[in-house]
Amino acid sequence: MDRECRSNSVSSQSALSLPKTRVSAALGATAEIVSLSPARRIHIECAHAPSHVAQNYLVARKIGLPVRVIPIDPENPLWMVLDKRVFIPLFEKLPFGPGTFTRFNWRGWEFADKYRAHEEMGDVFIMVTPGKLWVHLCSPDALAEILKKDKDFPRPLEIFEMTKVFGDNLSTADGKSWNKHRKITSLAFNEHNNELVWSETIRQSRSAVNYWTSKGATASIADDARTISLHILSAAGFGKFYPFQASRGSIDTTTTSVAANYKESLQIILDNCVLLFVLGTAVIQKPWLPKKARELNAAVHSFRAYMTEVYEAEKKAFSEDKPAANNLMTQLVRASLGDDGLSETEIYGNIFVFNFAGHDTTAHTLAFTIYLLATDPAMQDWVFEELEHVLGERPADEWAYTTEYPKLKRTLAVLYETIRLYSPVPIAKSTGNSDKPLTVDGKTYIIPAKTLLIPNHIAVHTHPKYWGEDSLKFNPKRWIQSTSARIDDEVFVTPRKGSFIPWSDGVRNCPGKKFSQVEFVACMATLLKEHYVEPKVFDGEDMGQARRRVLKLVEEDTGQVLLLQMFHPERAPMVWKRRSSEKMVG
Numbered sequence: 361m362d363r364e365c366r367s368n369s370v371s372s373q374s375a376l377s378l379p380k381t382r383v384s385a386a387l388g389a390t391a392e393i394v395s396l397s398p399a400r401r402i403h404i405e406c407a408h409a410p411s412h413v414a415q416n417y418l419v420a421r422k423i424g425l426p427v428r429v430i431p432i433d434p435e436n437p438l439w440m441v442l443d444k445r446v447f448i449p450l451f452e453k454l455p456f457g458p459g460t461f462t463r464f465n466w467r468g469w470e471f472a473d474k475y476r477a478h479e480e481m482g483d484v485f486i487m488v489t490p491g492k493l494w495v496h497l498c499s500p501d502a503l504a505e506i507l508k509k510d511k512d513f514p515r516p517l518e519i520f521e522m523t524k525v526f527g528d529n530l531s532t533a534d535g536k537s538w539n540k541h542r543k544i545t546s547l548a549f550n551e552h553n554n555e556l557v558w559s560e561t562i563r564q565s566r567s568a569v570n571y572w573t574s575k576g577a578t579a580s581i582a583d584d585a586r587t588i589s590l591h592i593l594s595a596a597g598f599g600k601f602y603p604f605q606a607s608r609g610s611i612d613t614t615t616t617s618v619a620a621n622y623k624e625s626l627q628i629i630l631d632n633c634v635l636l637f638v639l640g641t642a643v644i645q646k647p648w649l650p651k652k653a654r655e656l657n658a659a660v661h662s663f664r665a666y667m668t669e670v671y672e673a674e675k676k677a678f679s680e681d682k683p684a685a686n687n688l689m690t691q692l693v694r695a696s697l698g699d700d701g702l703s704e705t706e707i708y709g710n711i712f713v714f715n716f717a718g719h720d721t722t723a724h725t726l727a728f729t730i731y732l733l734a735t736d737p738a739m740q741d742w743v744f745e746e747l748e749h750v751l752g753e754r755p756a757d758e759w760a761y762t763t764e765y766p767k768l769k770r771t772l773a774v775l776y777e778t779i780r781l782y783s784p785v786p787i788a789k790s791t792g793n794s795d796k797p798l799t800v801d802g803k804t805y806i807i808p809a810k811t812l813l814i815p816n817h818i819a820v821h822t823h824p825k826y827w828g829e830d831s832l833k834f835n836p837k838r839w840i841q842s843t844s845a846r847i848d849d850e851v852f853v854t855p856r857k858g859s860f861i862p863w864s865d866g867v868r869n870c871p872g873k874k875f876s877q878v879e880f881v882a883c884m885a886t887l888l889k890e891h892y893v894e895p896k897v898f899d900g901e902d903m904g905q906a907r908r909r910v911l912k913l914v915e916e917d918t919g920q921v922l923l924l925q926m927f928h929p930e931r932a933p934m935v936w937k938r939r940s941s942e943k944m945v946g
């Protein structure tokens with residue numbers, strides 16, 4: 361029974377994992393999830409007994425690494441709903457409250473803790489839970505090794521089963537099948553596609569900044585960043601282009617036009633993918649489910665129908681010797697028409713996972729950056745200096761991806777610095793089915809089978825050992841070195857292997873890394889070339905106080921939902937102004 365429970369449980373440590381908090385909130389009660397979806401493998405009855413803690417503790421002790429014990433399984437869905445919301449704050453108030461339990465026994469503690477746990481316990485320690493052992497790592501060498509050896513330290517694939525909504529995909533595949541998925545999908549993530557990402561991002565960002573400037577103050581930066589990100593995915597994924605301010609609406613289930621519903625369908629699916637992962641496509645078809653689930657079901661059907669339409673059209677175009685359009689979907693179809701290609705459902709599965717993995721990752725990163733830059737006018741000037749130097753007076757539609765993008769190193773440095781501190785995607789690896797040796801600081805430890813290995817990327821990204829005394833400060837300049845005063849001589853700093861892993865590393869790293877970099881650089885260049893951003897000053901504040909308030913909001917009102925994100929960005933409206941009309945206040 362214990363083994364069964366363990367293999368069926370779902371880690372909270374991956375972005376693609378199951379964020380039960382939201383699911384439960386969406387449905388009203390966790391118990392409901394269990395009764396609605398026994399097949400989705402959430403076993404509340406596996407809320408392990410204390411005896412498992414004792415057994416696991418004995419196993420952990422033998423490994424020879426520092427150990428901490430937490431009494432409640434972090435994978436218990438009920439606990440995940442209530443941990444930080446209800447119980448942890450209550451316990452913190454008790455005289456004996458603060459301790460291992462309140463510090464570590466909640467989802468997302470790593471962001472609040474930064475590198476401190478590793479400063480106290482060393483580069484690696486074990487968290488004993490009533491479920492699995494969780495080994496937390498903050499050693500660049502060990503992390504580089506684990507991420508390199510995908511066969512020895514595979515991704516715990518059971519987590520990613522949920523993303524099989526439309527078919528097998530990169531995230532759910534393993535071994536030879538994964539090789540095939542990766543080989544074919546990497547043909548689609550090519551330089552032509554990056555060029556499309558570049559030009560569409562410029563188009564979207566120009567409309568966005570014009571809109572924000574016209575508004576005076578805007579509280580919707582984070583939502584607007586999601587719109588930008590979705591529109592870029594639509595363009596790069598399907599060659600479909602939308603104006604920035606297209607409205608979000610609920611899906612019209614009566615219309616027969618599949619293409620007309622495509623964007624709304626995708627938006628509804630991405631907004632509700634957690635619900636979809638938990639319930640699965642079979643359950644959301646039930647007519648007795650609430651309106652939200654029915655709407656989601658309609659969106660799934662519409663999105664699949666759209667993909668089928670594009671698939672059939674592309675096959676026909678191929679048979680008529682017509683050239684392929686330049687987008688991810690058509691590239692996948694063309695690359696799969698031979699003998700060893702992806703099946704139709706695998707193509708749909710991958711297209712969905714690109715959208716899922718590429719949407720909020722970039723959107724949250726853009727939002728974090730805008731807020732951070734609003735607190736730091738000197739940093740905006742520093743980026744502007746590069747933009748003026750590289751792009752001159754030319755209008756944005758003349759900026760060329762191939763020549764301009766590689767020169768915008770300071771702009772890229774802003775991305776690296778944002779995701780060093782606010783890395784959106786947690787990573788989880790596993791020892792798989794057998795014990796594995798793990799070498800840390802020259803000592804080798806035997807880690808038991810079915811142990812979770814958690815690259816503590818927040819710790820390794822903020823540890824002063826690797827980033828200096830100002831490791832917690834947002835300072836994009838740390839990424840740029842120069843031996844002269846010339847911008848052209850500036851060189852991008854390569855971090856020590858294993859010390860910077862926001863896109864993971866090794867064979868199973870993020871295939872959308874370049875996509876997200878191009879998107880970010882094009883967006884920031886467009887926003888900052890003629891504009892700057894500052895916080896709206898509230899009554900009784902001056903600008904300095906407003907900036908400190910915003911920085912505090914970013915640093916303290918951020919946490920892990922599905923990904924790392926600001927909880928209430930709307931509480932700090934932003935003001936965008938044209939550079940030419942007013943000088944920046946430093």
Ligand code: HEM
Pocket residue numbers: 374375515530531532713714715717718719721722725779784785786787788861862863864868869870871872873875876
């Ligand atoms: C700032 C932006 C992004 C960050 C920080 C990021 C980060 C990551 C990380 C850390 C992983 C590995 C997860 C793990 O091992 O558990 C991953 C996987 C993945 N990412 Fe990204 N990502 C970003 C943007 C994108 C974009 C734009 C796309 C596609 C358009 C994308 C597509 C994928 C896919 C398909 C996988 C699964 C790969 C596999 O299993 O082989 N990502 N990403």
